[in-house]
Amino acid sequence: MKIAVCLKRVPDTATRVRIGGDGKSIDPADVQYIISPYDEFALEEALLIREKAGEGEVTVITVGPEAASKEVRTALGIGADAGVIIQAEVALDPRQIACALVGVLKDRGDDLILFGRQSVDSQGAQVAALVAREMSLPFVNDIISLEIDGAKVRVGRDTDGGREVIECPLPAILGCDKGLNDPRYPSLKGIMAARKKPVETVEAQPVEASLETIELSLPPARPEGKIVGEGPDAVSELVRLLREEAKVI
Amino acid sequence: MERFESLDFYRIDDLLTEEQKMVRQMVREFVDEQVLPDIEQHFMDGTFPSEIVPTLGDLGLLGANLEGYECAGLDSLAYGLIMQELERGDSGLRSFVSVQSGLVMYPIHRFGSQDQKNRFLPQLAKGSIIGCFGLTEPDYGSDPSGMITNAVADGDSYILNGNKMWITNGCVADVAVVWAKLDGRIRGFLVEKGTPGYSTTLQEGKFSLRASVTSELHFQDCRIPKANILADADGLGGPLSCLTQARYGIAWGAIGSAMACFDCAKKYALSRIQFGKPIGSFQLVQAKLAEMASEITKGQLLALRLSQLKDAGTMTAQQVSLSKRNNVYWALEIARSARDLLGASGVTHEYPVGRHMLNLESVKTYEGTHDIHTLILGHEITGIPAYK
Ligand SMILES: Cc1cc2nc3c(=O)[nH]c(=O)nc-3n(C[C@H](O)[C@H](O)[C@H](O)COP(=O)(O)OP(=O)(O)OC[C@H]3O[C@@H](n4cnc5c(N)ncnc54)[C@H](O)[C@@H]3O)c2cc1C
Numbered sequence: 287m288k289i290a291v292c293l294k295r296v297p298d299t300a301t302r303v304r305i306g307g308d309g310k311s312i313d314p315a316d317v318q319y320i321i322s323p324y325d326e327f328a329l330e331e332a333l334l335i336r337e338k339a340g341e342g343e344v345t346v347i348t349v350g351p352e353a354a355s356k357e358v359r360t361a362l363g364i365g366a367d368a369g370v371i372i373q374a375e376v377a378l379d380p381r382q383i384a385c386a387l388v389g390v391l392k393d394r395g396d397d398l399i400l401f402g403r404q405s406v407d408s409q410g411a412q413v414a415a416l417v418a419r420e421m422s423l424p425f426v427n428d429i430i431s432l433e434i435d436g437a438k439v440r441v442g443r444d445t446d447g448g449r450e451v452i453e454c455p456l457p458a459i460l461g462c463d464k465g466l467n468d469p470r471y472p473s474l475k476g477i478m479a480a481r482k483k484p485v486e487t488v489e490a491q492p493v494e495a496s497l498e499t500i501e502l503s504l505p506p507a508r509p510e511g512k513i514v515g516e517g518p519d520a521v522s523e524l525v526r527l528l529r530e531e532a533k534v535i
Numbered sequence: 536m537e538r539f540e541s542l543d544f545y546r547i548d549d550l551l552t553e554e555q556k557m558v559r560q561m562v563r564e565f566v567d568e569q570v571l572p573d574i575e576q577h578f579m580d581g582t583f584p585s586e587i588v589p590t591l592g593d594l595g596l597l598g599a600n601l602e603g604y605e606c607a608g609l610d611s612l613a614y615g616l617i618m619q620e621l622e623r624g625d626s627g628l629r630s631f632v633s634v635q636s637g638l639v640m641y642p643i644h645r646f647g648s649q650d651q652k653n654r655f656l657p658q659l660a661k662g663s664i665i666g667c668f669g670l671t672e673p674d675y676g677s678d679p680s681g682m683i684t685n686a687v688a689d690g691d692s693y694i695l696n697g698n699k700m701w702i703t704n705g706c707v708a709d710v711a712v713v714w715a716k717l718d719g720r721i722r723g724f725l726v727e728k729g730t731p732g733y734s735t736t737l738q739e740g741k742f743s744l745r746a747s748v749t750s751e752l753h754f755q756d757c758r759i760p761k762a763n764i765l766a767d768a769d770g771l772g773g774p775l776s777c778l779t780q781a782r783y784g785i786a787w788g789a790i791g792s793a794m795a796c797f798d799c800a801k802k803y804a805l806s807r808i809q810f811g812k813p814i815g816s817f818q819l820v821q822a823k824l825a826e827m828a829s830e831i832t833k834g835q836l837l838a839l840r841l842s843q844l845k846d847a848g849t850m851t852a853q854q855v856s857l858s859k860r861n862n863v864y865w866a867l868e869i870a871r872s873a874r875d876l877l878g879a880s881g882v883t884h885e886y887p888v889g890r891h892m893l894n895l896e897s898v899k900t901y902e903g904t905h906d907i908h909t910l911i912l913g914h915e916i917t918g919i920p921a922y923k
């Protein structure tokens with residue numbers, strides 16, 4: 287089984303982001319980067335499938351700056367067999383990213399292409415769908431279970447108050463959600479072995495941007511809290527404020 | 536609790552390789568996810584989190600800087616970063632790994648026979664067996680050369696007699712590296728759990744390193760095969776070379792404790808309001824934070840340079856003494872200062888600073904007390920030994 291895992295380098299979710307001087311991007315100074323957490327579910331699932339089958343190859347593919355080699359090496363340390371970095375030093379829009387990925391994916395002949403359900407930085411949840419459309423492959427997002435059955439794959443996803451099971455032929459594109467599995471840590475031996483695994487760097491094909499970020503801003507600072515009093519005596523005042531000032535009841 | 540933010544005032548990260556950062560990241564996540572949630576409870580109960588030992592093995596954190604025998608063969612800087620991250624979790628956890636790696640696997644790797652290496656090292660690396668290191672005795676702590684424990688040759692065996700005290704992992708160890716006098720020379724012996732004449736007692740009542748097992752070891756006509764001697768260690772230099780390894784790790788580990796305390800103190804200072812503003816707006820509080828950040832940064836530079844000397848093969852025991860002494864001293868000062876900054880919250884288990892502060896009292900004492908390292912440096916500087 288040949289599996290491609292598309293992953294994205296994103297600012298660590300614990301990083302306190304600052305807006306850059308251009309007002310449209312985040313200031314990269316002092317930002318720690320990680321593999322987007324949903325992508326970790328995709329990688330883990332690919333490794334589980336490979337382990338269960340006792341054979342196969344897992345390749346991680348990212349569109350990003352040269353520095354994304356750290357995230358690719360981490361994925362190799364966790365257990366992927368090879369990596370591809372589609373180099374793009376500037377931020378791309380979802381369609382540009384999808385086209386860059388398709389440029390690499392189209393000739394690979396993967397049986398399965400896994401993504402995270404969305405990246406945790408831009409949260410667009412567009413790229414996997416755009417790749418699926420470009421490659422005319424079936425796509426299911428937000429999967430929480432996966433079972434390979436010959437030339438088909440059966441996946442489960444949570445719906446509002448229920449569970450949905452979907453089957454589609456391989457090759458397919460799947461977006462992985464929390465709950466699918468429990469991602470492992472890279473081991474030291476894995477990290478050392480990653481040194482010797484192949485990482486290929488390729489240029490992204492230039493595609494016109496269709497979206498432009500005009501402005502980025504931080505959420506407004508939370509106003510200070512107010513204590514209206516203590517005990518049952520304060521309740522009427524609280525209700526009054528909720529009704530008249532906050533207008534929430 | 537908010538996620539840990541490490542302090543890197545001098546951009547030391549720019550000097551790390553991608554691989555070293557990956558190693559640190561892996562241990563950091565492991566500690567955040569698998570150690571910190573339960574560590575306060577273990578500390579309060581006085582129990583070691585033995586459930587994580589298999590994971591320590593799977594991740595390769597035991598004997599990580601050794602070559603071969605299922606060990607990762609990491610460079611000294613990456614090894615140091617592991618110690619830092621583990622001790623950011625708890626000094627007891629770092630102690631467990633230091634003992635297993637620096638005081639048990641290292642002497643077997645360096646002084647042991649091929650058979651001993653094959654038998655013990657892969658299992659110790661996996662965490663399927665645990666080791667301990669017995670040097671200190673009830674009457675001989677800072678002065679181990681006076682030890683009473685002795686070995687006598689008898690046919691195909693050695694017979695050991697004596698007692699060891701304050702031994703980390705003692706009760707839970709499957710194999711003990713025991714230092715004893717044979718014909719007046721200090722030699723190392725491997726004593727396996729269950730050997731007749733070998734017993735252990737748990738030392739209870741510590742207020743420090745509570746999430747680590749500390750024990751007495753007793754040898755009463757304990758007969759071990761002659762093959763269990765560490766043939767290539769002869770004299771006090773044997774155990775001291777192990778201590779150099781472990782002290783190296785402590786120099787890094789202490790930075791981890793200090794960073795945990797600083798991170799906690801900084802966040803607390805920014806969120807705790809008194810006199811109408813965050814306590815971090817007062818000069819006295821800022822002075823505390825500035826001192827902490829300065830000393831952590833200096834400690835990082837010491838440890839970084841020490842790692843380079845170690846990999847170059849030129850590191851001296853005295854250089855290690857300087858870093859162990861300095862970094863542990865300041866980690867303890869920082870923990871005390873953070874404890875103070877947190878006010879009453881600082882004496883509870885809601886925050887990690889009290890635990891780090893108590894732990895560091897042991898770290899200051901073991902592996903050569905602060906003052907013994909002062910004397911080692913004094914000896915180095917003046918050429919005059921002042922130990923006795
Ligand atoms: C939690 C814990 C775990 C430990 N784990 C281990 C272990 O795994 N294996 C092991 O072998 N040991 C272990 N130890 C023992 C530790 O190494 C000793 O406690 C340490 O070497 C000091 O010995 P001591 O306690 O006998 O103190 P002492 O040597 O009695 O020292 C008492 C005080 O006198 C000072 N002092 C001593 N001599 C001099 C001198 N010449 N000049 C000036 N001051 C001096 C010391 O600095 C100290 O302040 C552990 C200790 C603790 C607390």
